[in-house]
Amino acid sequence: MADEQLLTAARQLWTDIAAAPVAFPDRGVSVVASPRSGICPAGWIGLVLLGDSGIGTAPDQVSADEIGARLADHTPQSLYDPANAAQALPAAEMIGPVTLAYLAADRFRPFPGPTVEQLPVDHPDLRALEQRCTPEERAEVSIGQLTSPAFGIRDCGEIIAAAGYVAWPRRTAHMAILTAPRARGRGLAKVAASSAIEHALTAGMVPQWRARVPASLRVAEALGFAEVGVQIRARLG
Incomplete structure (x- = not known):
């Protein structure tokens, strides 16, 4: 595309x-x-x-x-x-x-890393991850509202990063990614997001990424998203 x-x-x-x-x-x-x-x-x-x-x-x-x-x-x-x-x-x-950034399937650059675990969105370990983040971060990225499964990465038994998407109109997959403060800077957002993006693309959807901070936009660009507006x-x- x-x-x-x-x-x-x-x-x-x-x-x-x-x-x-x-x-x-x-x-x-x-x-x-x-x-x-x-x-x-x-x-x-x-x-x-x-x-x-x-x-x-x-x-x-x-x-x-x-x-x-x-x-x-x-x-x-x-x-x-x-x-x-x-x-x-x-x-x-x-x-x-x-x-606002969007991803064409032929530009997707998956990011390899630790094992990613698929979880239901109401899993208590995801609630625990949200509680370790700020209220502002939870408001922007509500894991509990995902319509896809959640894709999480564990460390010492805890989910420290998770990603998924909400199905929007016109087969758009609105991406949601959350990383625990202690786990940031290790590329885990890209790893978790890669699994969620693959799930969306397999379903014939167009992934959408909304970036409020430069670090989030850098993750999106590394995965192949194009900034549109x-x-x-x-x-x-």
Whole structure:
């Protein structure tokens, strides 16, 4: 799958998630009112910028018109920069820009390593792994919400890294990876994620990776993911 195909697939996905009639324009950002948008929490503004265009959702038409007017002076790619995004949006709180990356099957680079164990998502050892991570990490990566099995790595009887995915629309596999603090920096996220990605690709799905920190993006790139755009969620001030 070429980069252009990945971009098209990503745009189709996020158009569905917007839950309102909207399309990626040739250039710029199209913003619509969508109280049920899946791009952001209820009452927030959500933007998805892919390539040189983007879509946005707002909780009501007044907010949509205001955000659309504000973004008219910014190119989508300029909003990849956090400072520009913060200047453009009237936000009391903002999450992002968060990198969105996708993987074509022919670019997958599996990472070998320790034995990976397949676990049901309600396994108590996975709950123990989550408790060893911060609340912010647990909020971003909820192992308990996986629709795939979890793929974990043990050390001294404990699961110290695990990965899986949530099935999103259009056969998208939204990846989730969690590593215990004491086990980071050893490449275990790549090993666990490799098993989850292989599972998704075998099922004919397109893996999606949402990276909030540079370390997460480095893992994705090492596995063959291509950075396609960003997601921004902002709570109105």
